[in-house]
Amino acid sequence: MNKTVNQKAWFLILPVVLLVAFNAIIPLMTVVNYSVQESFGENAFFWSGVRWFEDVLHAERFHFALLRQSLFTAIILVIEIPLGLAIALAMPRKGPWVSVCLVLMALPLLIPWNVVGAMWNILALPDIGLLGRGLNAMGFEYNYTRQPFSAWFTIILMDVWHWTSLVVLLSYAGLVSIPEAYYQAAKIDGARQWAVFRYIQLPKLKYVLTIAILLRFMDSFMVYTEVVVLTGGGPGNSTTFLSIDLVKTALGQFDLGPAAAMSLIYFLIVLLLSWLFYTLMMRNEAR
Amino acid sequence: MANIVLRDLRHSYMPAPKSDADWALKRLALEWADGGAYALLGPSGCGKTTLLNLISGLLAPTEGQILFDGRDVTKASPEERNIAQVFQFPVIYDTMTVYDNLAFPLRNRRVAERDVDDRVREVATMLELDSMLKHRAAGLTADGKQKISLGRGLVRSDVNVIMFDEPLTVIDPHLKWVLRSKLKELHQRIRRTMIYVTHDQTEALTFANQVVVMKDGEIVQIGTPVELFERPAHTFVGHFIGSPGMNVLPCDVRGGRAIFAGEAIETANGAACRGEGKGFELGVRPEFVSFASEGVPVDVVKVLDAGRYRIVETTHGGHTIKMLVPEDESIPQGSARLRFAPERTRIYENGWLVT
Numbered sequence: 254m255n256k257t258v259n260q261k262a263w264f265l266i267l268p269v270v271l272l273v274a275f276n277a278i279i280p281l282m283t284v285v286n287y288s289v290q291e292s293f294g295e296n297a298f299f300w301s302g303v304r305w306f307e308d309v310l311h312a313e314r315f316h317f318a319l320l321r322q323s324l325f326t327a328i329i330l331v332i333e334i335p336l337g338l339a340i341a342l343a344m345p346r347k348g349p350w351v352s353v354c355l356v357l358m359a360l361p362l363l364i365p366w367n368v369v370g371a372m373w374n375i376l377a378l379p380d381i382g383l384l385g386r387g388l389n390a391m392g393f394e395y396n397y398t399r400q401p402f403s404a405w406f407t408i409i410l411m412d413v414w415h416w417t418s419l420v421v422l423l424s425y426a427g428l429v430s431i432p433e434a435y436y437q438a439a440k441i442d443g444a445r446q447w448a449v450f451r452y453i454q455l456p457k458l459k460y461v462l463t464i465a466i467l468l469r470f471m472d473s474f475m476v477y478t479e480v481v482v483l484t485g486g487g488p489g490n491s492t493t494f495l496s497i498d499l500v501k502t503a504l505g506q507f508d509l510g511p512a513a514a515m516s517l518i519y520f521l522i523v524l525l526l527s528w529l530f531y532t533l534m535m536r537n538e539a540r
Numbered sequence: 541m542a543n544i545v546l547r548d549l550r551h552s553y554m555p556a557p558k559s560d561a562d563w564a565l566k567r568l569a570l571e572w573a574d575g576g577a578y579a580l581l582g583p584s585g586c587g588k589t590t591l592l593n594l595i596s597g598l599l600a601p602t603e604g605q606i607l608f609d610g611r612d613v614t615k616a617s618p619e620e621r622n623i624a625q626v627f628q629f630p631v632i633y634d635t636m637t638v639y640d641n642l643a644f645p646l647r648n649r650r651v652a653e654r655d656v657d658d659r660v661r662e663v664a665t666m667l668e669l670d671s672m673l674k675h676r677a678a679g680l681t682a683d684g685k686q687k688i689s690l691g692r693g694l695v696r697s698d699v700n701v702i703m704f705d706e707p708l709t710v711i712d713p714h715l716k717w718v719l720r721s722k723l724k725e726l727h728q729r730i731r732r733t734m735i736y737v738t739h740d741q742t743e744a745l746t747f748a749n750q751v752v753v754m755k756d757g758e759i760v761q762i763g764t765p766v767e768l769f770e771r772p773a774h775t776f777v778g779h780f781i782g783s784p785g786m787n788v789l790p791c792d793v794r795g796g797r798a799i800f801a802g803e804a805i806e807t808a809n810g811a812a813c814r815g816e817g818k819g820f821e822l823g824v825r826p827e828f829v830s831f832a833s834e835g836v837p838v839d840v841v842k843v844l845d846a847g848r849y850r851i852v853e854t855t856h857g858g859h860t861i862k863m864l865v866p867e868d869e870s871i872p873q874g875s876a877r878l879r880f881a882p883e884r885t886r887i888y889e890n891g892w893l894v895t
Contacts, residue, residue: 437598438631442692443619443648452633452644 287513305514315515318498325494326473329412333469334462336413337420341428358418370482373411397484401491404484408492411479416472420465427461428454463534467527474523495519542608542700542733544572544595549604551590564590566757577727579748580737587757588737592703595735597621608700624693624702628709630685632677639673642691663691666726683715701733708743720746741781753777773893778823784851784862787829791822798822798887801836801856806882813887813894824885826851829863831872832879839875854878
């Protein structure tokens, strides 16, 4: 039988090519374009090679922003993943409380990000906010507009409140899909609760947790809105994460070249770390 | 090892069962001797798995008692009952090796590592898993995984009973036969009480010494495979067991004789039949129907060649009568007359054998 060759089929993928071009490739190429040129007013551009990249990579400001960013992501992953898993394990599997729990868990995810920032901003105000006044009344010296530690504390608390639910819902979905026979077999094999968790639940949740960690990693590494609304990157630069630093460079100082270079480096870091993590987690499955 | 007594056991999945239909398992009493091979046979939804889970302790009965060796274990956990169960779908611990899977039940019970090693190797040899002890269990085929589940049941030397819940469902047909013989062989070797739940009559009849046939949450008959075949206590058993199943024909009874198609038919239990009139049925297996010069007039409808014999389908007045004919015997065309072997033909009243 002869295979039909028809090059016209390429036209069928044209709409997708156009869509991707407009929403990804063209904007990205613009950024690449900026990153290798020096721009002046009246659309005057001069080739500058890799100078912006070198500048950014050597800038202390970028190093510190990256460090703060990594620290923030590490802290929230360490808190949110185990906490989310623990809550999912504690949630009921059947009965009327299931829907109550699910709705309660989903609520924080439905709130617009800038609203979350504003809510916590007010909540944590040391003079009128419930959290701020409460902490001060208990004898803690707490003021997120002045002390870097308080600011970090508030931001982390806010992120945990906002995003742990995502981990909970993903883990819960994974837990519910484990067939009952596994638990029955474990009971008959005399497995204690810890063994059930370690040898049944955790292995069965592997994919779900991988996705949860990836999502939380990417989102927290790119966190912007909530932090800007809450602290604006302060006090000083203490909560200026990469994304905030980038916006300051690009739109505050209007340094388009360095900002473009920084965007690309930022993008590559996220891509590389995600790829590394995913590959490591899935390494065993190929065998 | 233990003998198992079920005393007036009843179970419902509803909090407040009212009508008969609310009971997944209607009142049943049963005694299983130590070391026997039993099968629970019945169509899907008849309560076999419920009964199994009651015995293993995964479910608590609504009413009644379960005794192991005279000890009441009704409220005991599966672990305390010390039983083993193999499920329909292979349950393995993905991240462990085959060896660790087999060792798991022992290690959970804090058995010394030297004894664990002995037992695991012994069971692995029995199940021919020796060569893969170091492999990760997740990489095995379905039958390999099911062997592991089975192995975890066998590895404890002191279990009271090993239960199988349709364990061959996901196994390829050609391997089913292999695993089934393996099970039978294992039972003869270790002589432990085994209960095998299935809806497949071949599996039940080849595995068990005693088969418990269930229907709608009730036990219909308990007997050896031969008894079930030769003397079904209920038309359901006659129909469910055997291929093709027993012919069940409505009949009248007059003076200890069944009347079908205007012919008086001699039966094995006609004398016990005191009633007269309707509600009676005649049961005769296709194996015991033959062509004769006189008897029930029928039309031959269909002949199916099944190798060493043929299945002949005949009808009389809308009732189908199947019969088995050896391959060397001739089959008349069109109309014929049938004879039912008297000692193999029985009268049933409202489904139950008249005694």
